Amino acid sequence: MKKFIASLLCAAMVVTLFAGCSKSSSGTSDGTASGGGSGDGGNIVRYTLTTTPQIDPGVGADLGAATVLINIYDPLVMPKKDGSVEPWIAKDWKVSDDGKTWTFTIRDDVKFHSGNPLTAGDVAYTMQRLLDMGEGFGYLFNSTIEEVRAVDDTTVEFVCNKTAGTLLATLVRLYILDSKLVEENYGQGDYGDKGDYGKAFLLENDAGSGPYKVKEYAANSHVLCEQNTDYWNELDPNAPKEFGAIGSNEAVTVKTMMERKELELTDKYQTSETINSLGKVDGIDIMETNTGDIMYLLLNNSKAPTDDPHVRKALAYMMDYDVVCNDIFPNSKKADSIISQTSLGHKKMNDYSFDIEKAKEEIAQSKYADNITDYPIEVCWVAETPDREKLALLIQAAADQIGVKVNVVKTPWASVIENSSSPESTANVTTTGFAADYPEAGGVFDSALSSKKAGTWMNCCWINDDKLDGMIDEALSTIDTDERVAKYEAIQDYLADQCVMIPLAEETLRFAYQSSYVDYNAADPEYSIPVMGYVNYMPNIKIYPDKK
């Protein structure tokens, strides 16, 4: 008995000793790293992602990569809030009479983090690298750009194989590389005399000129970046001195880190329950913004029974849009087009509402009216985004009322990508949310509807409509903006009655952030740029460490 009490007292003493040695921050070590460490007195903004991002601008192309690339590199042109672009590394530009040759004049006062001056040669190198590798954002250019040449140190030309009205908009994703630095770090690879094209080096290092530079890269953990004090553009004095992208977004971890002020911003994949509970904590608020993300039901137009437009319309009438916009994705706006209202070229397409009777009527008009139960509709939701299961269950509940069989399938993201590669393996319905690659309607038409790019997670509707493809090609090749917008609208008119995909909600992205010491202007609707990744653009965020 005495021994037992003595043991308990020892344990109590040990706990008390620990309490006096509390540390709450994470750290770095000699050549190794731990989560989101910083030594800059709290002048750091940290946010979470689903995985550690790829920071090679020739490789990374998802949201995580974009949040880092936009900070450590400079794009050729910068997107604006209204969806247009402004000069950035390119001071000005002109297009030839035939609309195929674009000539850009480059700033002559920009230096890379290495100290090398940024020249037209670097711009040409970056584009050529994207085209040669074919990864990352290369898909935006590889069907358009035929030749790249640096005319002199401040002039670069892109020669296209057709008139490319959207080229300028896509160049927001051309992140300029320090070609000399990359060439010095070629490793062994499959690109002939260029070896690996610097892929191994750029995996963990940056060769950019952006407002931040990579300080530490820890695979499967985080990326830590520090401010570029020699940046060519003026930075707000309250812009963070460092930022960290943490490659883990487990809800319990995010909540605890936010409450302990070890995290400043959450990611967009947190459930509404997590965000709402964080919003109740003192010093943490919720920022709501719209960056052009729309939650869709992508319908397989080549697979029974969703190959019938009446069945597709029936699905549109089965969705309870109030629940979607108020409960599942709180404060979202019902989408009235497959193009976001924040994008250039938006036009209202339709106004579906939750109407079981109309759904029944549509089924009755379809070719499957007599045997619809023989064709169960497979609805797949992405496993890593729990809120989307609710969408699938909503459809299932409504379908039960009219005797339509719906199978809800939880699918890991990797399998969604793979399943999207053929019409046979693509589910009838896939719940996916995305924004256009650039803030124009053409970004959605080209990436999500054109048959030439079918077989990706974004483009798995398998529409196979030659007329639609022709209309898209014509719109994308129109140089004049007003004419191009008119063609975008014509496409939306053409698709209005076909219900090729169902736009559910203009997603209001909700982030919890440390409002007591952070001004999260990057996500503030008044300032935010509607391009993927820009909610984490550090020059548009202010931090006040003394208020922490």
Place this chain on the structure above:
Amino acid sequence: MSLLKSILKRLASALVVLLGLTIIIFVLMRIVPGDPARLALGANVTEDVLEKYREANHLNESLPMQYVYWLTGALRGDFGMSAVTKRAVIQDITDFAPATIELVLWAGFPPILAALFLGVTSAQHKNKWQDYLCRFLGYIFVATPTFVFAVLFVLVFGYWLPVMPTIGGRLSPSFVIPDITGLYVLDALLGGQPAAAWDAFLHLLFPALALALGKTMQEARITRSSMLQNADKDYITMVTSQGVPQSVVNRKFLLKPSVIPTVTIIGMDIATMFGNAFLVERIFNWPGLSSYGMTAILNKDTNAVCAVVLIIGLAFTLTSIAVDIVAMILDPRMRQKRTR
């Protein structure tokens, strides 16, 4: 010599087991739906880029040939490239394995003392309150999944009573330690930095506890059962009747034979921790091998999965050999059986 022979025989059979394991995993990863090229390169790359990747990684060859390429590379220490991290898998393994090894070492070995203490106490005070308490706690801890402990620790010690570093890495930012073994506590001590060693230990404490608690109580229960079984044996009755003090009986005659089953279980527990630590690593953002392996599985990163499974299989095999050796040391009869 017989012990050495036995170990060599075990190693030889372990190699065969590991080979079979890699074949099974390799085949499973290849036949599960999912195009490795598309998963590695991204969703928007063109078909010709995908085809180049497939050619470079022998994905168009037959399954047996693909395995031969993989195996010949593995024997040279080249497990290929990870589709997720885009680095050589061997580099990933050398980066992440020490974190898991350190976690498992601290979760596996120090709790042995607690398990033995609780088991012995419980057996010595059979049907008294110490026994009831140990058994009650044992039922709860054994039934509670590891990740529940992890979440509880984060909640209690990370949020309600923020007294400990609960999440986010292995060391606080103010410390820089030499990279000798990759085991931070040991490296800090070898580098003459006791404060850093203490800090690294504090970072380890809760992940290790979460991993260890259920297994420790299981081991305690087995120790208790074993001691109670042996306490009824004739030789114990004989030494007790000779007037040998109870403490000497317990220490010299009862404990050694009673811990053999516990040692076997401890070995298996430590081996399984390598694979089962992934939830703890995810919750605590611990940059370890298990978490890396789980990410590889979810992203169909074949090369990484095969390598991780091989490493874990190797850990299992080596641990079971070590357990056998310890058991032979504890029980001379096992040595004699082998010499006959």
